[in-house]
Amino acid sequence: MWQQVELALSQSAHRVLFKLASFLPALLALFLAVLVLTAIGIGISALLRRILTSIRFDERVSRNQSGSVSDWAPSHSPTALVARTVFWACVVLGLFIGISAFDAAYPGEAPISLVVLPYLTHSVGAIILLIAGTVIARFLARSVLIGAVNAKLQYARFLSLGVKWLVLVLTAAMVLDHLQIGGVVVELAFGILFGGIVLTLALAVGLGSRDIVSRSLERNTDLAPDSIPSDADPKSPSMAETLRHF
Amino acid sequence: MASIQTNTDITSATAASTGGPLVSLAPLSPEALEATLANLALAFADQAVLVATPEAAPPDIAGSSIRLLPYTPTTVSSSPWVLTAADYLNALRLVQENQSSACLLLGAESQTLQPEVVRALATAATTSDLTVARYNLGPREGLVNSAILYPVTRALFAARPRFPLAIDLGLSRRMVERLAAEAQKINAGGQSDALIWPVAVAASANFTITEVDAGTRILPQPVASDLNSLLARIAGSLFSDVDARATFWQRARTSQAARPITQTNQPMESPSDVSSMLDAFQIAYTNLHEIWSLVLPPNSLLGLKRLAAMPSASFRMPDSLWARIVYDFILAYRLRTINRGHLLGALTPLYLAWAASHLLLISSGTPPEKHIEDLAAVFEADKPYLVSRWRWPDRFNP
Numbered sequence: 001m002w003q004q005v006e007l008a009l010s011q012s013a014h015r016v017l018f019k020l021a022s023f024l025p026a027l028l029a030l031f032l033a034v035l036v037l038t039a040i041g042i043g044i045s046a047l048l049r050r051i052l053t054s055i056r057f058d059e060r061v062s063r064n065q066s067g068s069v070s071d072w073a074p075s076h077s078p079t080a081l082v083a084r085t086v087f088w089a090c091v092v093l094g095l096f097i098g099i100s101a102f103d104a105a106y107p108g109e110a111p112i113s114l115v116v117l118p119y120l121t122h123s124v125g126a127i128i129l130l131i132a133g134t135v136i137a138r139f140l141a142r143s144v145l146i147g148a149v150n151a152k153l154q155y156a157r158f159l160s161l162g163v164k165w166l167v168l169v170l171t172a173a174m175v176l177d178h179l180q181i182g183g184v185v186v187e188l189a190f191g192i193l194f195g196g197i198v199l200t201l202a203l204a205v206g207l208g209s210r211d212i213v214s215r216s217l218e219r220n221t222d223l224a225p226d227s228i229p230s231d232a233d234p235k236s237p238s239m240a241e242t243l244r245h246f
Numbered sequence: 247m248a249s250i251q252t253n254t255d256i257t258s259a260t261a262a263s264t265g266g267p268l269v270s271l272a273p274l275s276p277e278a279l280e281a282t283l284a285n286l287a288l289a290f291a292d293q294a295v296l297v298a299t300p301e302a303a304p305p306d307i308a309g310s311s312i313r314l315l316p317y318t319p320t321t322v323s324s325s326p327w328v329l330t331a332a333d334y335l336n337a338l339r340l341v342q343e344n345q346s347s348a349c350l351l352l353g354a355e356s357q358t359l360q361p362e363v364v365r366a367l368a369t370a371a372t373t374s375d376l377t378v379a380r381y382n383l384g385p386r387e388g389l390v391n392s393a394i395l396y397p398v399t400r401a402l403f404a405a406r407p408r409f410p411l412a413i414d415l416g417l418s419r420r421m422v423e424r425l426a427a428e429a430q431k432i433n434a435g436g437q438s439d440a441l442i443w444p445v446a447v448a449a450s451a452n453f454t455i456t457e458v459d460a461g462t463r464i465l466p467q468p469v470a471s472d473l474n475s476l477l478a479r480i481a482g483s484l485f486s487d488v489d490a491r492a493t494f495w496q497r498a499r500t501s502q503a504a505r506p507i508t509q510t511n512q513p514m515e516s517p518s519d520v521s522s523m524l525d526a527f528q529i530a531y532t533n534l535h536e537i538w539s540l541v542l543p544p545n546s547l548l549g550l551k552r553l554a555a556m557p558s559a560s561f562r563m564p565d566s567l568w569a570r571i572v573y574d575f576i577l578a579y580r581l582r583t584i585n586r587g588h589l590l591g592a593l594t595p596l597y598l599a600w601a602a603s604h605l606l607l608i609s610s611g612t613p614p615e616k617h618i619e620d621l622a623a624v625f626e627a628d629k630p631y632l633v634s635r636w637r638w639p640d641r642f643n644p
Contacts (some may be wrong), residue, residue, distance in 0.1 A: 062358065077582070139585065146591035150529045156533045177271045244387040245473055245601070246327070246465070246480070 026105035030098035037094025052079040092124055126178045137164045152159025154203060157196040162201040167191050260592035267368045270337050270344035271299045272326055272354045272413075279359035287312055288363035289368070298340045300622040315344070323439055326354045327466040329413055331429035331440045338426035341419055348372050349422050353413025354466035363414075366458045369415025376444055378407040379414040379460035383562035385614040388465070389601050392618045393480055394572060402488060402495040402632075403449040407457045410445045411480070414460060417444075424451055441483040450494040477597060478590035492580075494634050520602035520638055524558055527602070530595030537592050541578040546570050553599065563603035565624040571596055572625075573632040 061078045092108075099116050141164035148156030173190035177183050182189075267290070273283060279299065286297060290311050298315040301509070320339060321332035329351060341349050348371040352359065370377040381388070391409060399410040417425065425442055438590040448455050468476055488495065533555040539547060555560070558581040575593050579586060608614045635641070 142585065142588045146537070146588055147474075149533045150526070150591060150594050152526055153527055154529065156639065160533075181256060186596070230399065242384075242386055243601075244384075244465075244467065245390045246468060246476065 022105075028103040029101035029105050033098035033101050034091070034094040037090050038096065041087040041094075044090065045083040048086055049079055052082060057082075094174065095120060103209040122178055124230070126175045129175050129178060130171060133167060133174070137167035140164070140167055158204055159201065162197055162204075166194065166197050166201075169197065215225025247608065257500070259310065265540075267293070267295055267348055267350060267371070268296060268344055269297045269341060269350045269352060269368075270333075270340055270564060271352050271356060272333075273300050274354070278355070278357045282352070282359075283312060283314075284358065285357065285361045286364060288347055289364040289516075295368075296344055296346070298344075299509035308584075315340070318441045321433065325439050325468070327417070327468045328411060329353060329444075331432045331442055332531030334422065334425040334429040334442055335433060337417065338394050338421050341422050341503060343556060345408070347417070347419055348574055351415045351417065355464045356414070358462075358464040360461055362456065363460045363463075367416040367460075370456045371418065372453075374416070374456035375418040375421040375451075376448040378409060378445065378457045379412045379463075380408045381412070381459050381460050381465065382462050383465070385608050386605065387628070389604070390477060390480060390597070392614075392621075393568070393597060393600050393604070395484060397486070397569070398447055398484060398572060398576075399443070401629050402498065403446050403491075404498045405445045405449045405455055407445050407455060410443060411441070412460075413462075413465070415444060416456075417456070417524065418453075418640040421448060421453055424448075424453070443484065443487045446487050446491055452493050473620055474591060474594050477594055478587065481575075481577070481593060482586065482590050485576050488579045492636060497637065501641055508572045520561070520605050521558065523598040523602035524561060526595050527599040528554060530592075533597065534592055537584065537588065538580045538596075541589065541592070542571065542574050542583055546574060550596075559606075561599075563600050565621045566628065568600050568621065569628045573628065573635070576632065577635050577639065580636070 026034050058077045089211065099120065129204050141160045142165045145156055145160035153159065169190060173186055173194075176186045269286060271279070271282060283297065286295060292311070294311050294313065296313050296315055298317055300317060315334075317340065319332065319336045319337050323330040325334040333351060337349050337351055340346070346453055350364070350367055350371060352364070364412060367377050367379065388409070391411065395410050396408055399405055399407070413538070421444075427441050428447055429440075432442070445455060449454075459548050531550060535547075538550065542550070546567060549564065549570075553561070553563055553567070571593075575589060576590055578584065583589070584592075604614075604617060607617055
């Protein structure tokens with residue numbers, strides 16, 4: 001009996017060691033592919049950066065486009081964005097090649113690339129979605145905040161936060177859907193959250209605008225023909241009209 | 247008519263004269279065109295003058311010294327209240343076709359210019375590369391010019407014209423060529439409405455600049471009344487020009503003789519109602535602090551905090567604070583710290599705070615011109631800060 005246990009153990013250890021021995025070269029191939037392509041990406045991106053700087057790419061882009069890519073990611077110049085995109089494209093390519101190499105080097109029954117590659121593609125898509133969603137959320141939140149402040153809306157920050165979270169929730173739902181995580185639960189939760197935020201914003205803006213509407217109505221009543229304020233009245237609205245900024 | 251030579255670094259003479267003066271008019275209504283031509287006839291009673299007008303059917307001017315030249319503009323500006331790239335391109339075409347040595351560009355509402363002003367502009371244009379009109383505006387007018395355009399242009403480009411974006415200009419032939427070349431660069435990107443800054447162009451080319459007192463004139467107002475978009479357009483264009491000419495203004499010296507204050511504009515008859523502007527600033531202070539903190543150093547933020555706590559009656563924005571704010575916004579524009587549209591939007595409430603402070607100050611008896619000259623002097627004094635941060639933006643800045 002003891003001999004049988006010993007045999008079972010040695011066979012299982014042999015199987016594990018054999019699998020590990022065949023797995024390690026495949027893993028090494030994966031890492032090597034990623035490393036080489038990353039190095040190539042660094043080289044190409046540095047070369048691109050130098051070339052684009054020498055031809056003044058940023059100036060040309062900002063001159064030719066009123067709403068350029070730098071409007072969305074202001075702290076990054078178009079040159080930096082192009083260089084980084086190329087770098088990350090190389091890294092992703094390295095991952096694909098690495099997984100294929102892993103698949104070829106690893107003698108498993110089910111090819112891993114058939115499962116991993118589509119999921120990796122989805123993951124890359126999800127990461128791009130997440131980055132784009134975050135950038136758009138920040139851009140829209142600031143646009144709404146500044147626009148609302150310049151329109152003298154007291155609840156400007158609240159409005160901006162609402163817009164930001166609307167976009168973020170939408171992004172999160174899209175990312176999860178893209179990764180096929182959660183299924184119906186995500187859709188349901190997204191519907192509830194999105195609807196909740198819209199309802200909250202509508203209520204807040206509606207309630208907050210009561211004063212504006214009543215002031216507007218009062219102003220219309222005040223502007224009846226017999227009560228038009230004279231220019232001599234320093235408190236009259238006409239004082240603001242005579243102000244010329246240009 | 248008084249004229250001031252504002253730039254004495256003359257290195258070369260104006261282009262040789264090959265013909266008489268050419269006056270280029272902005273599109274005008276028939277009545278306005280008639281009045282303008284009558285003024286031009288008075289201004290050039292003893293001299294033949296060529297008047298280019300985009301009008302199709304000019305009125306009868308028989309018997310005067312004016313020769314009308316109707317023309318079809320190659321590019322049309324949709325902002326007639328200000329001179330744009332399209333105007334300079336049209337001016338170059340006219341100057342080249344008529345072999346003129348100098349050109350007068352008269353903006354919209356030019357019928358309100360006095361004949362002696364037009365004459366003075368034309369006379370100065372024969373001896374100077376750029377002649378800029380200086381208007382006598384009311385204390386509540388031209389506030390963007392007083393707050394940003396004039397102080398920044400004076401401090402950075404060492405040029406004194408009070409209205410860097412004047413719509414009545416006298417230009418030598420080489421100045422027209424220079425401005426058209428700038429316009430051509432911009433026009434290639436399909437932006438015929440883009441602004442060109444003639445004073446900055448002339449200063450960086452070391453051309454002569456003269457200022458002519460134009461007295462009172464009705465300045466055309468923009469059709470769009472939205473201050474945010476207009477301020478973003480004007481300030482954005484200026485900041486972009488500052489960015490493009492950084493190599494020049496970092497070397498330009500600002501030590502020029504102080505301009506004598508000629509208090510000709512009307513004093514404030516009544517205190518201004520600035521509550522709306524102060525409200526805008528207070529709302530912005532509570533909401534935009536996060537965005538301002540990306541652009542402004544802690545010292546300026548502290549100044550704004552103090553400002554927000556001030557009662558309306560004694561609301562005063564120190565000139566040094568305003569100068570720092572404008573310089574930091576120029577830097578943020580260059581560095582793209584935040585989106586440029588957002589940046590210029592965040593400047594609007596700060597500008598309104600300055601305008602409120604200025605109006606309150608002048609209603610307390612301070613002459614408007616004195617305050618504006620003081621402000622410009624502060625901008626000049628603080629220029630090393632901008633130069634330093636321009637060169638080393640990451641250096642510690644309290």
